[in-house]
Amino acid sequence: MKRSLIALGLSNTHLVSLSGGLCVDPDTAAAFEALIHRAADAGFDLRGLSAFRNYDRQNQIMNGKWLGDRPVTDAEGGVLERGSQPDIAWRDAILRFSALPGTSRHHWGTDLDVWDAAAVSEDYVPSLSPSEYEVCGPFADMTHWLDERIAADDAEGFFKPYSADYGGVAPEAWHISYRPVAALYEGLATPAMLLPLWQGKPDAMGVSHHPLAMLSVVESQAEALLERFVTITGSLQ
Numbered sequence: 711m712k713r714s715l716i717a718l719g720l721s722n723t724h725l726v727s728l729s730g731g732l733c734v735d736p737d738t739a740a741a742f743e744a745l746i747h748r749a750a751d752a753g754f755d756l757r758g759l760s761a762f763r764n765y766d767r768q769n770q771i772m773n774g775k776w777l778g779d780r781p782v783t784d785a786e787g788g789v790l791e792r793g794s795q796p797d798i799a800w801r802d803a804i805l806r807f808s809a810l811p812g813t814s815r816h817h818w819g820t821d822l823d824v825w826d827a828a829a830v831s832e833d834y835v836p837s838l839s840p841s842e843y844e845v846c847g848p849f850a851d852m853t854h855w856l857d858e859r860i861a862a863d864d865a866e867g868f869f870k871p872y873s874a875d876y877g878g879v880a881p882e883a884w885h886i887s888y889r890p891v892a893a894l895y896e897g898l899a900t901p902a903m904l905l906p907l908w909q910g911k912p913d914a915m916g917v918s919h920h921p922l923a924m925l926s927v928v929e930s931q932a933e934a935l936l937e938r939f940v941t942i943t944g945s946l947q
């Protein structure tokens with residue numbers, strides 16, 4: 711049961727704190743520290759911007775976007791207007807950049823969003839936009855270095871699950887995942903586990919969560935949505 715609770719973002723008892731306050735899985739923490747040292751030798755100050763995020767936090771983000779309390783952005787960070795878009799189109803615009811609660815890789819403590827503090831001024835706040843990581847962006851050199859390490863299977867066990875666009879989640883050059891532990895949780899979340907949570911029913915620990923605001927547009931298509939937005943098609947697993 712413990713493993714499925716972690717997969718769904720319903721447990722944080724397995725985590726440790728990184729310097730800087732981020733929470734991660736212990737093995738991931740050790741591997742990330744090793745990667746930081748390797749990056750430092752290459753002239754980069756590799757840092758995590760976000761790591762573990764629990765079910766309730768992810769649910770709050772998604773509900774905020776669906777209900778219009780949080781901006782929904784495109785790949786360039788531009789704010790999208792709901793306008794007269796049908797519910798389904800608005801749902802897909804949100805799902806391209808945000809995971810349904812219970813399906814985020816950030817639930818596991820194995821995944822981090824990273825940036826290079828050596829490439830920018832001290833007061834710079836990373837926005838995790840593609841332009842920062844592309845050629846001529848401040849984090850382009852770090853991205854090139856890290857991608858080379860990953861391609862050579864020499865990145866302390868990390869890989870990029872969203873390295874290319876397969877029509878579901880948009881590419882995220884900043885998102886790295888510690889494969890040895892993440893592999894334990896991939897594919898565990900099923901519609902049968904997720905739907906009761908999204909409906910606001912108590913979880914396996916008896917804790918209730920806010921219902922998912924976009925429930926009406928995901929309920930009947932949960933299987934297909936997981937296939938499109940959660941399963942990583944085409945990557946070297």
Ligand SMILES: [Zn+2]
Pocket residue numbers: 816821822823882884885
């Ligand atoms: Zn991420």
